[in-house]
Amino acid sequence: MDYGLDTKSTRLKTFNTIFIITWLLIACFPFIWTFWGSFKVRADFFSRSDWWYAISAFNTLVETGGKFTNNAYTEAWTEGEFWKASKNTIIVTVFVVSISLFLGTLGAYALSRSTEKYAFWILMIALIFRAMPHITLVSGYLFPFFELQIWGILPTTIVVLVAINQPFTLWLLYSFFKTVPKELDESALIDGCSYFQAFRHIIMPVMWPGVITAGLFSLMLAYNDFTVTALLLNQENHTMVPKIQSYLGTNQHEGNLMWAVSAVVSATAPLFMLVMFFQRQVISGLTAGAVKG
Amino acid sequence: MPNKTFFWFFLPTGLAMILFIGLPIISTGIQSFYAQHDQVVKEVKKCDPFGCTVSIVVDNEETTKIRDAKPLGKFNGFGTYIDRNHLAVDEIKKFWNETESFGAFVDQVTNLPFYKALIFTLTYCLFVTPNVLLLGFIIALSLNAVARKIRGPLIFGTILPMIVTPLVGSLVLFWMIDSQGIIGANIQNLMNDPYLSLKSSKTLTWITIIIYGIWHHSPFAFVVFYAALQTVPQEPIEAAIIDGASRLQRIKHIVLPHIYPVVTFVALISLMDNFRVFEPIIGFSAEGSAQSLSWLIYDNLVNEEVILFGSAAATSMMTIIGIAILLAPVLIRTWKEFKTAR
Numbered sequence: 001m002d003y004g005l006d007t008k009s010t011r012l013k014t015f016n017t018i019f020i021i022t023w024l025l026i027a028c029f030p031f032i033w034t035f036w037g038s039f040k041v042r043a044d045f046f047s048r049s050d051w052w053y054a055i056s057a058f059n060t061l062v063e064t065g066g067k068f069t070n071n072a073y074t075e076a077w078t079e080g081e082f083w084k085a086s087k088n089t090i091i092v093t094v095f096v097v098s099i100s101l102f103l104g105t106l107g108a109y110a111l112s113r114s115t116e117k118y119a120f121w122i123l124m125i126a127l128i129f130r131a132m133p134h135i136t137l138v139s140g141y142l143f144p145f146f147e148l149q150i151w152g153i154l155p156t157t158i159v160v161l162v163a164i165n166q167p168f169t170l171w172l173l174y175s176f177f178k179t180v181p182k183e184l185d186e187s188a189l190i191d192g193c194s195y196f197q198a199f200r201h202i203i204m205p206v207m208w209p210g211v212i213t214a215g216l217f218s219l220m221l222a223y224n225d226f227t228v229t230a231l232l233l234n235q236e237n238h239t240m241v242p243k244i245q246s247y248l249g250t251n252q253h254e255g256n257l258m259w260a261v262s263a264v265v266s267a268t269a270p271l272f273m274l275v276m277f278f279q280r281q282v283i284s285g286l287t288a289g290a291v292k293g
Numbered sequence: 294m295p296n297k298t299f300f301w302f303f304l305p306t307g308l309a310m311i312l313f314i315g316l317p318i319i320s321t322g323i324q325s326f327y328a329q330h331d332q333v334v335k336e337v338k339k340c341d342p343f344g345c346t347v348s349i350v351v352d353n354e355e356t357t358k359i360r361d362a363k364p365l366g367k368f369n370g371f372g373t374y375i376d377r378n379h380l381a382v383d384e385i386k387k388f389w390n391e392t393e394s395f396g397a398f399v400d401q402v403t404n405l406p407f408y409k410a411l412i413f414t415l416t417y418c419l420f421v422t423p424n425v426l427l428l429g430f431i432i433a434l435s436l437n438a439v440a441r442k443i444r445g446p447l448i449f450g451t452i453l454p455m456i457v458t459p460l461v462g463s464l465v466l467f468w469m470i471d472s473q474g475i476i477g478a479n480i481q482n483l484m485n486d487p488y489l490s491l492k493s494s495k496t497l498t499w500i501t502i503i504i505y506g507i508w509h510h511s512p513f514a515f516v517v518f519y520a521a522l523q524t525v526p527q528e529p530i531e532a533a534i535i536d537g538a539s540r541l542q543r544i545k546h547i548v549l550p551h552i553y554p555v556v557t558f559v560a561l562i563s564l565m566d567n568f569r570v571f572e573p574i575i576g577f578s579a580e581g582s583a584q585s586l587s588w589l590i591y592d593n594l595v596n597e598e599v600i601l602f603g604s605a606a607a608t609s610m611m612t613i614i615g616i617a618i619l620l621a622p623v624l625i626r627t628w629k630e631f632k633t634a635r
Contacts, residue, residue, distance in 0.1 A: 020436065024447065027451055027508070033465075034465045034468065109302060122307075127624075131565045131616050133569035135569070136318075137321075139321055140609070143324055143365070144317075164313070167310065167314075170306065199302075231591075248464075260464070264464060276449060283519075286517060
């Protein structure tokens, strides 16, 4: 926003710059620091004696002979079986994104073209469902899943994540389809198309911007989920986030903190790349429901 | 759209939501009225040269038999809701009669697990939500004033804390704030207190988790406010400048009223998200001094010996009621708008 008449004082400008730099430091430095530390040994990054070791890499030099080491990465990916966790994450993410987009576009299209009262109520119920803490749903799943013996496997988790994701996807795509003019598919209907044909040939070609945004959010949900994956998957099928938690160790067994550090970096890097490429879509998605109404 | 077409279009997503959101809520409700079976015990007489002793041991075979016959557990009615780990009705009555002063009574009650968790959850919501709104708004205003060219990377940097999962976000901060991390060690040096650490004090833990919450949620408020700021009309602002309104006055009388609906939206979403706080407690390993409602449920579900379905379900139901209370004003307002719109 450039105010034509608005001249800022130099003092305000300096203050503003300082504020932004401070905030960016607070927002980004923890990630930079973790990335830096992941190439050190534990005695440096979690130094009992002197925090400066994390920078001077005193112990790393002693233990490995270099200032940087990728031991944490190699060990976590092989010995710690992080490769398995990332494989599971990829499977879960791919299926969750594609299924929830398929269900979501159909449902949201119907909602946006319906003039009936129940469409409003469905959207309201979806809003209530969106507010449910995931852990309360999980406490509802566990018992039936044990009884049906479908606990612990990937397909169950995928279906659950798709369902949990539907309310948000529906709202997002609903507000997107509202911006696609009705006349577009109505003219197709007059020409003798069925609703499904109108959807397939008229709407699908123009809906990609909305679908990409919705897809990104499904992806972030599936990729980032801890509550559902930690409790619904068995040890063997754990995805990345519960795996990271298992590296932290518990009261019973000692964890391996450096594995956790390198795993955090490995898990976060692809996400950051993705958001860098699709920043515009992420922001438009976050504001879709808000700014318009 | 005809009802029949609507039905077929909506069927898949509707089915998914009914099966995996609607039914689990009902399932939670049913489970909350049951409690796990007691273990069957038997007396075992053990004799050695020095005499006989009778000891009570768990009869595993019998216990498994009962569990298999009735996997849901025994019917408990509202028993789970009012036991010591939940609403603790009896304990509160006892405290009320026994304690001398009101302060002591409150002290006792807030030591009960459920109330302890409730208080933490509410404190967290109460401190995080307003600060998130404030910080998000200030960042949005501030970024809105820099040159358009460099905004892209700045926005990317700003939203980083939001896109990582809460567990990773809290871990990354914890590793710095912990006594062996860069910030923790420096604070120790500064305060000249080698024993100062996050875990040593309850207040410190709470403050850290609240700061984490603000750090994690502010970007969301920022993004929404930033987008809303782009829609603020220019004419009234220019008119206000000509009339000699100061920057603060312009924000107060033109910008804020314009983005007001968005503020309520952000407040609602972040309140809902804050109410379910739980991953940071694991990330900060703060179970000892900070427990939230969601964490209580999680703790019941990962119980090593027997999963406490009934106990988790009862806490879940009460959490859902809490969410309903939070959402009620919004739902009522939307319903009124909907009615007048027709």
